[in-house]
Amino acid sequence: MGGILNSIHRFFSEMSRSSSPNEDYINKLFLWFLLLAAIIMIIIIVAVLIGAIHYRSKRHQGEPEQITGIKWLEITWTIIPFLILVIFLYFTVRFMKDIDQPVDKDQQADLIITARQWWWEMQYSKYNITTANELHIPVHQKLLMRVESADVIHDWWVPELGRKIDAIPGTSNYSWLEASDTGEYKGACSEYCGTQHAGMRILVISETKNEFERWVQEQQKVPSLPVDSVGQRGMRLFSERTCAGCHSISGIVAVSHIGPDLTHLASRKTLISGVLPNTPKNLYLWLQNPQKLKEGSHMPNFILSNNELEALVKYLEDLK
Numbered sequence: 001m002g003g004i005l006n007s008i009h010r011f012f013s014e015m016s017r018s019s020s021p022n023e024d025y026i027n028k029l030f031l032w033f034l035l036l037a038a039i040i041m042i043i044i045i046v047a048v049l050i051g052a053i054h055y056r057s058k059r060h061q062g063e064p065e066q067i068t069g070i071k072w073l074e075i076t077w078t079i080i081p082f083l084i085l086v087i088f089l090y091f092t093v094r095f096m097k098d099i100d101q102p103v104d105k106d107q108q109a110d111l112i113i114t115a116r117q118w119w120w121e122m123q124y125s126k127y128n129i130t131t132a133n134e135l136h137i138p139v140h141q142k143l144l145m146r147v148e149s150a151d152v153i154h155d156w157w158v159p160e161l162g163r164k165i166d167a168i169p170g171t172s173n174y175s176w177l178e179a180s181d182t183g184e185y186k187g188a189c190s191e192y193c194g195t196q197h198a199g200m201r202i203l204v205i206s207e208t209k210n211e212f213e214r215w216v217q218e219q220q221k222v223p224s225l226p227v228d229s230v231g232q233r234g235m236r237l238f239s240e241r242t243c244a245g246c247h248s249i250s251g252i253v254a255v256s257h258i259g260p261d262l263t264h265l266a267s268r269k270t271l272i273s274g275v276l277p278n279t280p281k282n283l284y285l286w287l288q289n290p291q292k293l294k295e296g297s298h299m300p301n302f303i304l305s306n307n308e309l310e311a312l313v314k315y316l317e318d319l320k
C-alpha cells in the first residue's frame with residue numbers, strides 16, 4: 001500500500017513540477033480536470049458495482065420490468081456534463097489568455113528559435129548572438145520566442161517552463177518563456193520529425209541577471225585565435241576540410257548556418273543537440289564517425305586521421 005501511495009505521490013509531484021508562471025496555469029488546469037474526471041470515474045464505478053451486486057438477477061426470477069426512457073433523468077445527465085464542459089471551457093480560455101498573451105505586429109522577438117533536423121538554432125535578436133541547443137535566459141524575465149522551422153515540423157517543449165509550441169516551415173509561431181527559478185531545464189522536440197527526433201534535446205539554463213549578462217558578454221566576444229601549433233592546425237583543417245561550408249565561427253572565414261554555430265562551442269555543456277556531454281573525448285568520437293553517434297545526421301564523415309581529429313578537437317574545445 002505504501003508503495004502505491006508513494007508512486008501516486010511521485011506521479012503528481014512529477015506532473016506538477018513547474019518553474020514558470022505559464023506552467024503553473026497549465027498544472028492547475030490539468031489537476032482540476034484530473035480531479036473532476038476522477039470523481040466522475042468513482043461515481044460510475046460505484047454505480048456499476050451497485051447495479052451488479054444489488055440488482056443482480058435472482059434465480060428463477062424471469063426477465064425484469066423493462067423501462068424505456070425517463071425524461072427527467074435524461075435531461076439531468078445532459079445538463080450536468082454540459083455545465084461541466086462550460087466550466088472547463090471557461091477556465092481553459094481564461095488561462096489561455098494568461099499564457100498566450102497577444103503579440104503586437106511590430107513587436108520584436110527576444111529569441112528566435114529555428115528547429116532543424118536535428119538540432120536547434122537559437123538567436124538573441126537584441127544581443128546579436130547565435131548559439132545552438134542550449135538557451136541561457138535571465139530568471140524572472142518574460143521573453144518572447146519566435147519559433148520557426150527550416151525543414152519539417154518540429155515542436156519546442158521544455159515541460160517545466162510552459163507550453164509546447166510547434167515549429168512549422170514557412171510560418172512563425174510565438175510563445176512566452178519565463179523561468180521563476182534559476183537552474184537547468186531539459187526539453188526535447190515533441191513532434192516526430194525523422195530518424196533523430198529523439199536526439200533533438202533542449203537545455204535551458206536560467207541564471208541571475210548578472211550571470212546572464214556575463215554570459216552575453218562572453219558570447220559576443222570573438223574567440224581568440226589559437227596560439228599553440230596543434231590548435232592552429234585544427235583551425236586550418238576547419239577551413240580546408242570544408243567544416244566552414246556548414247558551420248560558422250566568428251573571427252574566421254566561416255559564416256554558413258547549415259549546421260550549428262560553433263563560435264563558443266566549448267562554453268556549452270552538451271554536444272550533438274544534447275545527446276552527449278561536451279568533452280574532448282566525445283567530440284573526438286563525433287568527428288571520427290558522426291553516423292555512429294547520431295545515425296541519419298547531416299554531419300558527414302570526413303574520414304579524418306587521428307592527428308587531424310586531435311587538432312580539430314583542440315581547436316574547437318578552446319572556443320570558450
Ligand code: CUA
Pocket residue numbers: 115116118153154155189190191192193194196197198200
Ligand atoms: Cu524535431 Cu522531432
